[in-house]
Amino acid sequence: MLHIGIDDTDSLDGGCTTWLITEIISELSDLDLIAPPRLVRLNPNVPWKTRGNGALALVFGKGIGSKKKIGSLEDSEISIYPNYKDRRFDKKDILERVVKIVKANSKQDSQPGIVISDTYLPEGLYWQGVRSLVMQEDLEPILSNCLTFGMRGSRGLIGAACALAWSGYYSKVGELNFTWELIGYREKSMWGTLRDISSESVSKVSELKEVFSCNDQDGKVAMVPNSPCPVLWGFRGTNDKILIDNFHKLGPEKPSRWLLYQTNQATDDHFCISDILDITDFTSVWVDVSVSSKAEIIKGGHRFFRVKDSEGNEVKCAVFEPSKNLRAVVDKLEVGDEITVCGSISESTVNIEKLKIINLVPRYSKPPNPVCVCGKRTHSSGKNSKYRCKSCGKKYDRPVLIPKPPNLDLNWFEPPASSRRHLTKPIDLMR
Numbered sequence: 001m002l003h004i005g006i007d008d009t010d011s012l013d014g015g016c017t018t019w020l021i022t023e024i025i026s027e028l029s030d031l032d033l034i035a036p037p038r039l040v041r042l043n044p045n046v047p048w049k050t051r052g053n054g055a056l057a058l059v060f061g062k063g064i065g066s067k068k069k070i071g072s073l074e075d076s077e078i079s080i081y082p083n084y085k086d087r088r089f090d091k092k093d094i095l096e097r098v099v100k101i102v103k104a105n106s107k108q109d110s111q112p113g114i115v116i117s118d119t120y121l122p123e124g125l126y127w128q129g130v131r132s133l134v135m136q137e138d139l140e141p142i143l144s145n146c147l148t149f150g151m152r153g154s155r156g157l158i159g160a161a162c163a164l165a166w167s168g169y170y171s172k173v174g175e176l177n178f179t180w181e182l183i184g185y186r187e188k189s190m191w192g193t194l195r196d197i198s199s200e201s202v203s204k205v206s207e208l209k210e211v212f213s214c215n216d217q218d219g220k221v222a223m224v225p226n227s228p229c230p231v232l233w234g235f236r237g238t239n240d241k242i243l244i245d246n247f248h249k250l251g252p253e254k255p256s257r258w259l260l261y262q263t264n265q266a267t268d269d270h271f272c273i274s275d276i277l278d279i280t281d282f283t284s285v286w287v288d289v290s291v292s293s294k295a296e297i298i299k300g301g302h303r304f305f306r307v308k309d310s311e312g313n314e315v316k317c318a319v320f321e322p323s324k325n326l327r328a329v330v331d332k333l334e335v336g337d338e339i340t341v342c343g344s345i346s347e348s349t350v351n352i353e354k355l356k357i358i359n360l361v362p363r364y365s366k367p368p369n370p371v372c373v374c375g376k377r378t379h380s381s382g383k384n385s386k387y388r389c390k391s392c393g394k395k396y397d398r399p400v401l402i403p404k405p406p407n408l409d410l411n412w413f414e415p416p417a418s419s420r421r422h423l424t425k426p427i428d429l430m431r
């Protein structure tokens with residue numbers, strides 16, 4: 001078998017490693033793809049991440065029997081062979097062909113890496129790459145049996161190796177081991193121009209079963225990027241056939257190429273589930289806590305509040321403006337409420353990606369201050385002490401607090417699809 005991993009060819013100014021994959025598949029059309037390409041999102045918190053921090057992996061063998069179409073280029077189809085046998089390849093020759101494409105297409109400030117291997121790499125490398133940091137020295141023993149190529153610092157070797165370590169079948173979180181993304185690409189002459197995809201066509205496909213993150217609840221389109229990259233849209237779902245059968249409904253602009261990817265998006269793989277708060281920077285936590293301070297609204301509409309775990313460890317949580325309605329949920333939280341927070345750690349703060357309300361403390365509202373017999377309104381003379389009339393000095397018992405509904409459900413809450421992280425599982429998929 002021949003496995004090719006590739007990462008870090010794009011940069012913040014656009015470009016897209018997935019488009020490069022279509023070029024590589026076209027170049028290597030004399031080989032048989034035996035599985036859809038894998039789009040592997042890695043730790044979203046690493047300080048040197050590329051946009052979306054996604055790496056890619058391809059696997060080739062000797063196909064047997066019938067093929068299955070998973071994509072299309074301008075002048076040819078892309079197919080996989082579900083049945084195959086092992087085949088030896090001239091890895092050196094193939095690396096040279098891939099390097100040529102990467103050299104011609106990678107961006108100036110990217111650090112591309114290519115790894116070619118006969119086998120999948122050890123799964124533990126994937127878990128390290130999605131949950132914490134992988135250093136180049138961690139890779140050396142693993143890459144000793146691989147052919148590699150790197151440019152301008154070769155940072156991409158890390159992602160490329162991690163992508164080869166993700167098989168997609170051993171998720172540790174929940175039932176969902178992988179999802180699909182069908183990516184449509186624009187004709188080269190259109191790159192950088194406005195994409196012509198109607199919100200009506202997006203709404204239509206968003207109503208299909210087993211698709212997700214097409215648009216926000218308010219109708220804002222989430223599946224069409226704004227960057228000047230070659231991607232026209234990314235159509236995500238848990239059933240590949242539904243994506244392939246329905247993407248043609250998107251328009252009016254049509255893709256000049258399209259390709260189906262198996263991904264670890266929406267798997268929650270990046271979260272480390274823990275009983276106590278572990279606030280190591282660049283990791284992501286999933287932990288049950290209680291609210292220890294009311295949310296504070298700061299400039300820009302962001303929210304900050306504090307939570308503590310069962311051992312009393314306390315941490316600040318942030319819910320930023322793009323989280324939209326999630327902020328209204330946080331505003332209603334009271335000290336003592338029990339919640340699950342899922343988020344990434346940065347500068348010792350949990351940036352919340354979703355949360356679950358487990359238990360709410362009783363809420364009360366304070367009735368108006370009692371009116372004195374003399375007609376004046378009384379005033380509290382201190383916490384837990386009686387109310388007093390300033391005019392005649394008469395004292396009154398504190399009025400009984402009125403229970404009020406929390407206006408919050410015991411449920412999961414999340415930001416809109418357009419500001420959700422690739423790896424974070426939408427609540428719809430958690431049921």
Ligand SMILES: [Zn+2]
Binds near residue numbers: 375392
């Ligand atoms: Zn009075």
